[in-house]
Amino acid sequence: MRDFVSRRARVIPPSGIRKFFDLALTMEEVISLGVGEPDFCTPWNLCEASIYSIEQGGTSYTPNRGIQPLREAVSHWLSSHYGVNYNPDTEMIITTGVSEGLDIAIRAVTDPGDELIVAEPSYVSYSPCVTLAGGIPIPVECLEKDHFKLRADCLMEAISPKTKAIIINFPNNPTGAVMRREDLMAISDVVIDHDLLLISDEVYSELTYTGTHASAAAIEGMQERTILLNGFSKAYAMTGWRIGYLCAPRELCDAALKIHQYVMLCAPAMGQVAALEGLRRGEEEKDRMVQEYRVRRNLFVEGLNRIGLPCHLPEGAFYAFPSVDNTGLSDLEFAERLLKDEHVAVVPGSVLGQGGKNHLRCAYAVSRKDLAEAIKRMAHFIATNSH
Amino acid sequence: MDEKDLLLLRLLEENSRLSPDELAIMAEITGEEVQCRIAALEEAKIIRSYTTIIDWERAANGEVAAIIELKVNPERDYGYDRIADRLANFREVKALRLVTGVYDLQLHVTGKTMQDVARFVSEYIAPMDRIRETATHIIMKTYKENGQNFCEKEPGERLPYSL
Numbered sequence: 001m002r003d004f005v006s007r008r009a010r011v012i013p014p015s016g017i018r019k020f021f022d023l024a025l026t027m028e029e030v031i032s033l034g035v036g037e038p039d040f041c042t043p044w045n046l047c048e049a050s051i052y053s054i055e056q057g058g059t060s061y062t063p064n065r066g067i068q069p070l071r072e073a074v075s076h077w078l079s080s081h082y083g084v085n086y087n088p089d090t091e092m093i094i095t096t097g098v099s100e101g102l103d104i105a106i107r108a109v110t111d112p113g114d115e116l117i118v119a120e121p122s123y124v125s126y127s128p129c130v131t132l133a134g135g136i137p138i139p140v141e142c143l144e145k146d147h148f149k150l151r152a153d154c155l156m157e158a159i160s161p162k163t164k165a166i167i168i169n170f171p172n173n174p175t176g177a178v179m180r181r182e183d184l185m186a187i188s189d190v191v192i193d194h195d196l197l198l199i200s201d202e203v204y205s206e207l208t209y210t211g212t213h214a215s216a217a218a219i220e221g222m223q224e225r226t227i228l229l230n231g232f233s234k235a236y237a238m239t240g241w242r243i244g245y246l247c248a249p250r251e252l253c254d255a256a257l258k259i260h261q262y263v264m265l266c267a268p269a270m271g272q273v274a275a276l277e278g279l280r281r282g283e284e285e286k287d288r289m290v291q292e293y294r295v296r297r298n299l300f301v302e303g304l305n306r307i308g309l310p311c312h313l314p315e316g317a318f319y320a321f322p323s324v325d326n327t328g329l330s331d332l333e334f335a336e337r338l339l340k341d342e343h344v345a346v347v348p349g350s351v352l353g354q355g356g357k358n359h360l361r362c363a364y365a366v367s368r369k370d371l372a373e374a375i376k377r378m379a380h381f382i383a384t385n386s387h
Numbered sequence: 388m389d390e391k392d393l394l395l396l397r398l399l400e401e402n403s404r405l406s407p408d409e410l411a412i413m414a415e416i417t418g419e420e421v422q423c424r425i426a427a428l429e430e431a432k433i434i435r436s437y438t439t440i441i442d443w444e445r446a447a448n449g450e451v452a453a454i455i456e457l458k459v460n461p462e463r464d465y466g467y468d469r470i471a472d473r474l475a476n477f478r479e480v481k482a483l484r485l486v487t488g489v490y491d492l493q494l495h496v497t498g499k500t501m502q503d504v505a506r507f508v509s510e511y512i513a514p515m516d517r518i519r520e521t522a523t524h525i526i527m528k529t530y531k532e533n534g535q536n537f538c539e540k541e542p543g544e545r546l547p548y549s550l
Contacts, residue, residue, distance in 0.1 A: 017548050017550070021546075021548045032545070035547070036550055123550060124550045291394065295398070298412050298414075299409070302412045
């Protein structure tokens with residue numbers, strides 16, 4: 001029989017943490033800092049709104065772009081919070097999580113052979129999505145000495161005549177790095193000079209602990225060449241609902257919409273209702289969760305530095321990204337043995353692209369009690385394994 | 388009161404056993420500053436006491452609790468304040484509030500047995516001047532107290548890893 005698997009599907013790598021995953025499932029009392037999602041339940045008023053809508057029969061398809069009130073609410077929210085204005089009828093699509101938004105954004109702009117630059121370390125989907133769209137992912141490393149911000153000169157070095165777009169994600173998974181307005185301005189100069197497109201995944205935007213989030217689309221001259229992706233998963237603890245949004249200039253949005261209507265049709269109806277409730281009456285609950293993440297960050301990062309895993313203070317998202325250089329172990333060895341010996345699950349930085357080597361991604365979206373226990377177990381591990 | 392004070396209050400309300408050093412790390416200030424701020428909050432009687440939330444049903448000490456509603460004739464010049472003050476002095480009264488609606492005052496009362504609560508109401512509360520009517524509701528089960536949900540609920544299972 002022929003091998004039916006496509007070349008594209010064959011070349012994308014399997015998950016770098018599969019073996020860790022399988023191992024963790026066999027263990028008791030694992031403290032997992034490997035989970036990239038909030039530990040909070042979705043605020044109850046959002047659930048109630050959704051349950052009520054189901055009771056009222058709100059279980060059908062919605063318009064392709066998403067329900068009108070949600071698009072209007074998102075448009076208003078983006079304008080009042082980040083100073084970016086998108087027409088809810090022509091420049092926005094409610095997507096099935098940011099993951100779908102990312103996929104249709106990449107597919108809408110990528111021709112075979114196009115190069116898309118991916119700022120790394122990063123969330124694992126960007127490069128495979130580029131490959132699946134027929135493009136070529138080109139990694140550019142964000143350096144620890146820059147607190148993992150993307151530097152314009154590093155970006156310049158990755159640009160070739162084939163470069164079409166750049167994919168960034170700030171606040172960043174896995175480093176917690178944040179790009180301030182002035183950092184983005186330096187990047188935007190390069191993007192504009194080279195006539196490139198920016199795909200900006202801002203799903204952690206509300207988890208910015210100092211100051212307010214600067215959206216890439218809010219930089220002068222950038223909105224016309226930016227696809228802005230955001231969603232409800234992280235800020236509103238809504239990962240399972242799968243609701244995100246894509247905002248882009250009309251022409252790009254129309255292209256993405258065509259793909260969206262063929263492959264997804266619409267985002268889940270009940271999730272859209274919950275998201276709308278989040279924007280209308282969920283701000284206070286969201287702020288409470290963000291404040292708690294910040295408290296946990298402070299405790300956890302202090303703990304990491306205290307036990308000999310140097311870690312800069314992440315300014316956003318809910319990840320700490322300590323270095324394991326001092327321990328004499330590689331990140332893969334450290335993560336595997338920490339799981340086996342101490343039952344603490346972390347993600348080795350190597351699987352998260354360039355610049356991730358010898359670092360660990362630790363999600364502090366777990367209770368303070370578990371964070372304290374994790375630090376205790378990690379300290380014990382270091383004491384027994386360092387050389 | 389600023390943002391840091393509010394954060395300290397929220398953290399202490401949730402767990403009053405946190406040490407100044409822990410609070411300092413959490414609130415991004417020094418341990419000394421934590422102590423100064425807490426002292427000022429105590430001085431201003433914003434922090435009233437440090438207590439523990441106990442599920443007495445679970446402790447199975449057999450204590451009975453009741454919500455008692457009172458209709459009260461307010462007093463010229465004093466309104467409800469003087470009668471409220473008298474009521475608040477009873478050890479059995481754990482909480483006392485002036486509320487809107489059909490009744491005026493709402494009491495949270497505890498006693499060793501249901502008879503104790505009934506006796507307390509009939510012998511001390513009902514006969515007081517200015518109290519026109521009482522309604523006693525024995526608490527059968529507490530589902531939530533001071534923001535703490537007493538219902539056993541396992542958190543939904545999360546995957547050990549997700550990127």
